[in-house]
Amino acid sequence: MDSQVVTFLISCPDNKGLVAKITNFFYSKGFNILSCQQYVNAIENMYFMRIRLNAEGTKISKSDLETKFLELAKPLGFKWSVNYGDKKLNVAILVSHASHCLYDILERQREGDLDCTVKMVISNHEKLRPIAEMFNVPYYYLPVTKDTKEKQEEEIINLLNDNKVDLIVMARYMQILSSSFINKFPEKIINIHHSFLPAFQGANPYKRAYERGVKLIGATAHYATEDLDEGPIIEQAVERVTHDCTPQTLKRIGADVERLVLAKAIKCHIQNQIIVSKNRAVVFPESGE
Incomplete structure (x- = not known):
């Protein structure tokens, strides 16, 4: 062997x-x-x-x-x-406007902390192209509207298949993937949600967290499923905050948590530490890989 x-x-x-x-x-x-x-x-x-x-x-x-x-x-x-540990996983990163998770993943991959091959960055905006180019990673700009969503997803799927992508990372990709897309890649799509699920699902969680006067904020990385933000949870973390925090302060603190949580989830997947059972992820601790 x-x-x-x-x-x-x-x-x-x-x-x-x-x-x-x-x-x-x-x-x-x-x-x-x-x-x-x-x-x-x-x-x-x-x-x-x-x-x-x-x-x-x-x-x-x-x-x-x-x-x-x-x-x-x-x-x-x-x-x-x-x-068999004889090949690195091919990874594609989906992004929109936020850069912090994308930059963090690419830096960790370059430094060897994430032992994978980032094949491409795909975005519905041009904004983050310079970051991908900084790391010499191909960047594909595929804009999307309500009327073009199906065609845009077909283009993404073709890119993923042509490049033999093993793992798709939604690094703050602010589009809801269709059921048809998700079902083509079961347990191969990791999403970072900028909230400690199940609280504050959906859009703009930091504003709603501020309105509730929360004392903890967090982030959740999970496998994407047909049910929005309800897939098997891989990793979570929280940070204590106070009443002094504005929505912008919460967003800044949350971005740091998001980076760490998403990187940990990707690493667990790459290192074959996860078994999904029903809607729960059994995540074994790292064991000297």
């Missing part, structure tokens, strides 16, 4: 002996276990595992490994995926 570190994500109904069966399987195929993270949802009787394996010295091919693992997985009701 060419790749050295292999990551399996597994979910199934909880049963006795799962750990032994899974770890013995990989031992029998010559793998060394680097880390094994587990979570049991006792309320729903579900078991979740993220297991990272050192494949050095193994003779088994990828296809044989998957065929043999399926023999174990099928009778136990596994839902599973495997990542």
Whole structure:
């Protein structure tokens, strides 16, 4: 096997002996276990595992490994995926006017904190082109109106498919994606919402937060689904504020939180730390990648 570190994500109904069966399987195929993270949802009787394996010295091919693992997985009701760590994910970033999340992602990618390839930036405005050009990333300006939305989304989809994009990041892209678009990329679209969901959904949350006199503001990164701002939550954070804060102050503080939350969510996805179960994201902590 060419790749050295292999990551399996597994979910199934909880049963006795799962750990032994899974770890013995990989031992029998010559793998060394680097880390094994587990979570049991006792309320729903579900078991979740993220297991990272050192494949050095193994003779088994990828296809044989998957065929043999399926023999174990099928009778136990596994839902599973495997990542061989032999290619970086291709990422596309969707933006509108706000620059802070875009700049932060591109800087982290350049510095190696986000181990991915940013294939393009797509925007319905020209405003952020200079940032993409600063990082030598292709920038596509695709304006949209109510009448042209369907055609514009088709153009985006063609760009994503032509560039074999694995992950789409809505870095303050202020357009609502259609159900048709979202359903083409299940669990492959991460959105940053400038609010601590489920509070203050939709547009202009900082103004409404100010009107309510909140003492905490935050940001939420989640997978986009047909239900606006209600997809599986990957990462959240909050910052304490006071009655002195104006809507602009809240917006400035919130921008810092948004950067951190979105970057963390992207990293978790890239590093195969997430299992989605129903509308919940099980996010395993980083384990020495």
